Each structure stands twice: as structure tokens, then as C-alpha cells.
Amino acid sequence: MNTPTITSRWTACGESILACRWILPFLLVVGGILSFVIPSQGLLNNYGQLILATVGINIILTVSLNLVNGYMGEFSVGHAGFMAVGAYISAFLTVKFFPYGAAPFYGFPAAVLAGGIGAAVLGLIIAALSFKTRGDYLAIVTLAFTMIVKSVLENIDAVGGALGLRGIEKLTTLPWVYFWTVSSVWIIRNLVYSRYGRGILTIREDEIAANLMGVNTRQAKVLAFVVSSFFAGVAGGLFAHQLQFINPSMFNLIKSTDILVMVYLGGVGSLAGSVLSASLYTVLLEALRPLGIYRMMFMPLMLILLMLFRPRGIMGLRELAWFVPKRDLDAVSPDAVPPPEIKRPLGNQPG
Amino acid sequence: MLEIEKLTHRFGGLCAISDFNLSLQKGELMGIIGPNGAGKTTLFNLITGIYRASEGRMSFEGQELVGAPAHGIVNLGIARTFQNIRLFKEMSVLDNVRAAHYAHVKDNPLTALLRTPGFCSEERRILKRSQELLALFKLEAHAGKPAGSLPYGSQRRLEIARALATGPKLLLLDEPAAGMNASEIGQLMEFIAWIRKEFNLTIILIEHSMRLVMAICERLKVLDFGTTIAEGAPAEIRVDRRVLEAYLGEEVTP
Incomplete structure (x- = not known):
């Protein structure tokens, strides 16, 4: 039976490299240094840097959508809408208040943060809708949400209407993308391995039973949607200041589908899967650019093959041991010490 | 009562x-x-x-x-079990019991998101209580397995353990x-x-x-x-x- 868990993976890897937990912080520090060195020393050309930044943005989008669609088991297609809100709010702020070249050092992070918060507020509304509406119906509600966001933006002249918002300064730098990518994965990982995270998982498993075990499912849903949409907004902010031009039709259903593909490719309920698939998908799509229009056939094909042979995605519910808090790993490791001196009446029962 | x-x-x-x-x-x-x-x-x-x-x-x-x-x-x-077992099948045995502690954790979302020391000590407490419960029900050896993979009798026991994790005074057994x-x-x-x-x-x-x-x-x-x-x-x-x-x-x- 294919129900792998943290443990199966953990024991399978045994004393291997995954047991060395210092490697992840080490890699993070190396990554942080590289994010500064690559642009300053020109280790990669502009195109290479653009792809790296896109990988980071896509990781944020995928990990945050995985929280709702993977861990919580809802089906939201509104991620492009949240992204649009974040992109427009942050871009509007920098364009309006910091004319070209005048942005102070705190201007860009503050704008991105504002974009995230704006998206989170809308996430709260979607969360409220998800109390009553689940499954297919929530998918339709979030689809409608994406369309509403798009038409509203098309009709606001202050942000350029359907023509889009121009003249955005290129403020998205590799260190900023790196910072937000690491933060989003770290925070969502913290959420997943907390009581709220376990509450979010129980919603996927059996919402009524969850309620009857004392889980405040409304609270857990609100938290999942708010955190998820916050990071979608942040990703939108980074995206806008990377591309320097945004228009409403960028954030359509195709964009949402793109993110959905990355989530299901990597595996629902797996952070490592999301990081992996977002990186693979972004790089592959670029590598296939010479194929022209035909490259668009490649991804659907890959998705079909994946669904046939690995229906739960590359990592499907499994997690890289490095991402799991040590306490949770130790608790289920085979040599965990059971609490001593327990009197129990089940002595003669089979285990 | x-x-x-x-x-x-x-x-x-x-x-x-x-x-x-x-x-x-x-x-x-x-x-x-x-x-x-x-x-x-x-x-x-x-x-x-x-x-x-x-x-x-x-x-x-x-x-x-x-x-x-x-x-x-x-x-x-008031806690209950179900006639047709309703465990959280894809979650580990341990997490089934830990999830049922939801209302007994004193923290707020912010401390959880930032993993503060206060949050960690609460997590330790819940983990210890859950492990004790599992040991009482002779399930500690299965802590990391998905609940759905347990044999029938153990699933029934786990359901009762999970119900007890909510700290009930009245238990409804279906x-x-x-x-x-x-x-x-x-x-x-x-x-x-x-x-x-x-x-x-x-x-x-x-x-x-x-x-x-x-x-x-x-x-x-x-x-x-x-x-x-x-x-x-x-x-x-x-x-x-x-x-x-x-x-x-x-x-x-x-």
C-alpha cells in the first residue's frame, strides 16, 4: 500500500545524509551569500538571474497554495487573484510614492508587505466562504473571485485599467527573492508542524470528526487561507517589480492553473515536493523555449503521465526529513523512548 | 451532569x-x-x-x-467515538492523538508561525501527554504509522485514545x-x-x-x-x- 509517511522516509534514509541536520542551515547560508554574490560578481547573466528569481517566486506561490489545496484538501483556484492584489498594491505604492530611483531602502519591503497584507485581507473573505462551501463549489467561488479581481483592476484608471501599470522600478533583487522564499517556506513549515497545522490536516481527513475532536475548524481554515494568500500577495509584489510592467490579464485562470500544476506535480502536503516541482517546472519551461509553441504541449503531457504513474505527485504526502522539526522526527523514530512506568490493563492484548 | x-x-x-x-x-x-x-x-x-x-x-x-x-x-x-471508525487515516497515529489536543494548547497563531520558546514548550507538553496516552493503549510502537494502516482492533483503541485526548468528563461510545x-x-x-x-x-x-x-x-x-x-x-x-x-x-x- 502506498501510504508513505515521515517515518517510512526517515527510516529508509537511516544514517544517510538526511540525518545530518546541520546541512540545511549550511545550505541556507550558502544560498544567502550566493544571492548577493551572483549579481555583484556577474556569475550569471541577466537571463540566468531572471530565471533564478522566477524560481523563487514560483516556490513561494506553490508552497503557499499547497497549504490550502494540499494540506487542507480544499480546491482553491484563486491564487492568481491574490497574486494580482499583491502585485497591484505594491506596484501602486512604489510608483506613486517613490518616483524612479527615489525609493528609500525600506520602501520596497514595505510595499511588498502591504501587498501581502492586502491579499491576506481578501483571503479572510474567501476563508469565510469556505465555512459553508467546499470542494467543487469552493473552486467555483475562487474562480469567480479571480475574475472579479481581474475586472475590477481593468476598471480602475489609477492603476492603468486594462492597459496595465507601467514604469515600475526594478526593485526585485535576488537577495530579496531569496529572503521571501526562505521566509515563506519556513513560516509555512512552522504552521504545518503546530497544532493549527494538525487542525488543517484533520480538515482534509474528516472535517466533522475534526470538529468533534475539539478542533476549531473555522479558526484553522482562516489561518490557512490568510497565510496562503499573504504569501501569494508577496509573490505578486516581487513579480511586479521583477517584470516592471503588469496588466490584469496576466493574473488569469492560466496563471492559477500554472501554480496548481506545480502543486500537484510536486505532491500535495509536501513542502519539499513544492520546492522541487516549482524549480523543475520553471527551469524546464525555460529550457524548452526553443520548441516554441510546442513546449506548451510538454507540460500537460507530463501532468498526464504523472497522474497515471504517480497520482500523488513526486513527493506525495512525504516530507524531506530536513524540513520536519527534530521533535516530531524523534517522536516517531523506532528508538523513541516510551514514557516509563505506565500501568495499563491491556497486557494480554495483541499490539 | x-x-x-x-x-x-x-x-x-x-x-x-x-x-x-x-x-x-x-x-x-x-x-x-x-x-x-x-x-x-x-x-x-x-x-x-x-x-x-x-x-x-x-x-x-x-x-x-x-x-x-x-x-x-x-x-x-463531551467526547465520542464513531460507529464506523472515523480516524484521520492518512495522519500518523501520534498526530491523531495530538490533533485532538487542539483546544488544550495555550498559544496563538503568531507564536506558532514564529516557533517561539513558549510555543515549543507547549508542543513538548502535548507530545508527552500524547505519548503517554498511546502507551496506555499499547499503541506507542505504531506512533509513526498512518492510522489507516492499523489493524481493526487497534483502530478502535486509537479512536478511544483520541477521544480521551480531548479531556472529556462524559464519553459517548457508539x-x-x-x-x-x-x-x-x-x-x-x-x-x-x-x-x-x-x-x-x-x-x-x-x-x-x-x-x-x-x-x-x-x-x-x-x-x-x-x-x-x-x-x-x-x-x-x-x-x-x-x-x-x-x-x-x-x-x-x-
Whole structure:
């Protein structure tokens, strides 16, 4: 039976490299240094840097959508809408208040943060809708949400209407993308391995039973949607200041589908899967650019093959041991010490 | 402890429970029996807030239950198990029990997102309590396995462990002996008696197994088509004419 868990993976890897937990912080520090060195020393050309930044943005989008669609088991297609809100709010702020070249050092992070918060507020509304509406119906509600966001933006002249918002300064730098990518994965990982995270998982498993075990499912849903949409907004902010031009039709259903593909490719309920698939998908799509229009056939094909042979995605519910808090790993490791001196009446029962 | 007055619930035109009254004392072990479709599980669903009663009043230790949210009712101290096991199948055995501690964790979302020291000490406490519970139920060796992969008997035990993790005063057991053989039922009887003492519980038991019910319950209520047809000690119920009729049919007088 294919129900792998943290443990199966953990024991399978045994004393291997995954047991060395210092490697992840080490890699993070190396990554942080590289994010500064690559642009300053020109280790990669502009195109290479653009792809790296896109990988980071896509990781944020995928990990945050995985929280709702993977861990919580809802089906939201509104991620492009949240992204649009974040992109427009942050871009509007920098364009309006910091004319070209005048942005102070705190201007860009503050704008991105504002974009995230704006998206989170809308996430709260979607969360409220998800109390009553689940499954297919929530998918339709979030689809409608994406369309509403798009038409509203098309009709606001202050942000350029359907023509889009121009003249955005290129403020998205590799260190900023790196910072937000690491933060989003770290925070969502913290959420997943907390009581709220376990509450979010129980919603996927059996919402009524969850309620009857004392889980405040409304609270857990609100938290999942708010955190998820916050990071979608942040990703939108980074995206806008990377591309320097945004228009409403960028954030359509195709964009949402793109993110959905990355989530299901990597595996629902797996952070490592999301990081992996977002990186693979972004790089592959670029590598296939010479194929022209035909490259668009490649991804659907890959998705079909994946669904046939690995229906739960590359990592499907499994997690890289490095991402799991040590306490949770130790608790289920085979040599965990059971609490001593327990009197129990089940002595003669089979285990 | 639990007071139910004139509880009535209708599904459309069907009266699933009508005019049900119950006054349960602390420490009691009460059985509810009745033929299939008599409304026993509906009663549990009403008490635990899955359904909202059409009429009547229910209170637990003075707190009104009708209209309270399901998770709120659990936090008052009422926990239950399910007739058809409803574990969180893809979560680990440990996480099933940890998830049921939801209401007992003192932290807020921000401390969880930033993993503050205060949050970590709460997590340690919950982990320790969960491990103790698993050890009590002889499940500690399976802590990391998905709950759905356990054998049937262990799943039943895990369901009870999970219910106890919510810290109940009143435990509602919905057919715990379903699918068990005679020797397993014997063990279950000892086991229920033991958790009752160890966790200081009041228990309501829905059961089809007469052997189990007659042996451990102090008081029985018999339901048929939503109405209470008999109430009393097991010895009285055994010879009650209406109960025999409900189970075996009426005697045909020539």
C-alpha cells in the first residue's frame, strides 16, 4: 500500500545524509551569500538571474497554495487573484510614492508587505466562504473571485485599467527573492508542524470528526487561507517589480492553473515536493523555449503521465526529513523512548 | 451532569427522536439499546452538536448544548467515538492523538508561525501527554504509522485514545464492540471498566451486543422508532414485555 509517511522516509534514509541536520542551515547560508554574490560578481547573466528569481517566486506561490489545496484538501483556484492584489498594491505604492530611483531602502519591503497584507485581507473573505462551501463549489467561488479581481483592476484608471501599470522600478533583487522564499517556506513549515497545522490536516481527513475532536475548524481554515494568500500577495509584489510592467490579464485562470500544476506535480502536503516541482517546472519551461509553441504541449503531457504513474505527485504526502522539526522526527523514530512506568490493563492484548 | 428534556428531532417528516428525557449522574455508565434505526446514533449526533435539535433542551453541567458549536461542546467535556471508525487515516497515529489536543494548547497563531520558546514548550507538553496516552493503549510502537494502516482492533483503541485526548468528563461510545468476537468483547468489557475508573469518566454506551450491555451497564434505556420504550436496570429490561416485542416481535394471539 502506498501510504508513505515521515517515518517510512526517515527510516529508509537511516544514517544517510538526511540525518545530518546541520546541512540545511549550511545550505541556507550558502544560498544567502550566493544571492548577493551572483549579481555583484556577474556569475550569471541577466537571463540566468531572471530565471533564478522566477524560481523563487514560483516556490513561494506553490508552497503557499499547497497549504490550502494540499494540506487542507480544499480546491482553491484563486491564487492568481491574490497574486494580482499583491502585485497591484505594491506596484501602486512604489510608483506613486517613490518616483524612479527615489525609493528609500525600506520602501520596497514595505510595499511588498502591504501587498501581502492586502491579499491576506481578501483571503479572510474567501476563508469565510469556505465555512459553508467546499470542494467543487469552493473552486467555483475562487474562480469567480479571480475574475472579479481581474475586472475590477481593468476598471480602475489609477492603476492603468486594462492597459496595465507601467514604469515600475526594478526593485526585485535576488537577495530579496531569496529572503521571501526562505521566509515563506519556513513560516509555512512552522504552521504545518503546530497544532493549527494538525487542525488543517484533520480538515482534509474528516472535517466533522475534526470538529468533534475539539478542533476549531473555522479558526484553522482562516489561518490557512490568510497565510496562503499573504504569501501569494508577496509573490505578486516581487513579480511586479521583477517584470516592471503588469496588466490584469496576466493574473488569469492560466496563471492559477500554472501554480496548481506545480502543486500537484510536486505532491500535495509536501513542502519539499513544492520546492522541487516549482524549480523543475520553471527551469524546464525555460529550457524548452526553443520548441516554441510546442513546449506548451510538454507540460500537460507530463501532468498526464504523472497522474497515471504517480497520482500523488513526486513527493506525495512525504516530507524531506530536513524540513520536519527534530521533535516530531524523534517522536516517531523506532528508538523513541516510551514514557516509563505506565500501568495499563491491556497486557494480554495483541499490539 | 447531563440533562436532556423533551428532546425531539425530525428529518423532514421522519421523527428520529421524540420526547427523549435523560438525567445522567456523574460517574454513571449507562447503556442505550434498540433495534437498527431506533435513533441511537442520532441521539449522539444531537448531543455532540452535529445536528441541531428541532425541540427540547439539553444541558451539560449547567451549560446549554442546543445551538453550541460542535468543537465548543467537546471543550465542555463531551467526547465520542464513531460507529464506523472515523480516524484521520492518512495522519500518523501520534498526530491523531495530538490533533485532538487542539483546544488544550495555550498559544496563538503568531507564536506558532514564529516557533517561539513558549510555543515549543507547549508542543513538548502535548507530545508527552500524547505519548503517554498511546502507551496506555499499547499503541506507542505504531506512533509513526498512518492510522489507516492499523489493524481493526487497534483502530478502535486509537479512536478511544483520541477521544480521551480531548479531556472529556462524559464519553459517548457508539457501538465499540461492532465487529468483535466473543473474546474481544470480553477484553473490551474489562477495558471500558478500566478507563472509566482511570479517567474518572461518565459513559453512555450504544451497543447491539447484549452480553456487553447487560454485563457492564448500571442503567439501560431502550429506544424504538425514536421513542423510549423502557428504562431500568439490566435485569428489569431483560424481562420487559415491550422490549421483547421490539426485538422479537409481538406474540400472535389466536
